[in-house]
Amino acid sequence: MDQDPGFIAAVEEAKKGAAEGGVPIGAALVSKDGKILGRGHNMRVQKGSAILHAEMSALEQSGRLPASAYEGATMYTTLSPCDMCTGACVLYKVKRVVVGENQNFQGGEELLLNRGKELVVLDNAECKELMATFIKEKPELWNEDIAV
Numbered sequence: 001m002d003q004d005p006g007f008i009a010a011v012e013e014a015k016k017g018a019a020e021g022g023v024p025i026g027a028a029l030v031s032k033d034g035k036i037l038g039r040g041h042n043m044r045v046q047k048g049s050a051i052l053h054a055e056m057s058a059l060e061q062s063g064r065l066p067a068s069a070y071e072g073a074t075m076y077t078t079l080s081p082c083d084m085c086t087g088a089c090v091l092y093k094v095k096r097v098v099v100g101e102n103q104n105f106q107g108g109e110e111l112l113l114n115r116g117k118e119l120v121v122l123d124n125a126e127c128k129e130l131m132a133t134f135i136k137e138k139p140e141l142w143n144e145d146i147a148v
């Protein structure tokens with residue numbers, strides 16, 4: 001699943017975020033037939049946004065879609081989704097969430113499982129490295145983003 005186009009796009013987005021001096025988390029929303037509906041990265045720094053986490057950016061970039069578009073869809077994200085992004089996945093009835101890693105942060109995974117979502121954690125080394133470096137270099141920015 002590390003080679004899924006959706007996951008590759010999510011990692012590319014995370015790196016883009018890092019290059020922009022932002023929080024290096026990326027995401028991509030992929031339809032059941034494998035089409036990337038939207039992709040994005042955390043825009044907290046770039047847009048001064050409180051809500052544009054990677055998953056929210058991907059949903060936003062997907063635009064206004066009928067409920068049927070989310071049926072069977074997968075949200076790929078480089079880091080375990082926070083409660084807000086988990087809630088958005090539940091709201092739009094995304095079927096599956098594929099997470100790059102959950103060691104640097106573990107979000108609403110229990111809620112996803114309780115709501116019948118498929119959850120896959122890839123434990124991807126590149127994702128872990130990106131986040132670990134960021135948290136080490138900018139702990140105050142990271143704490144701000146997860147409201148600590």
Ligand SMILES: [Zn+2]
Nearest residue numbers: 053082084085
């Ligand atoms: Zn989030």
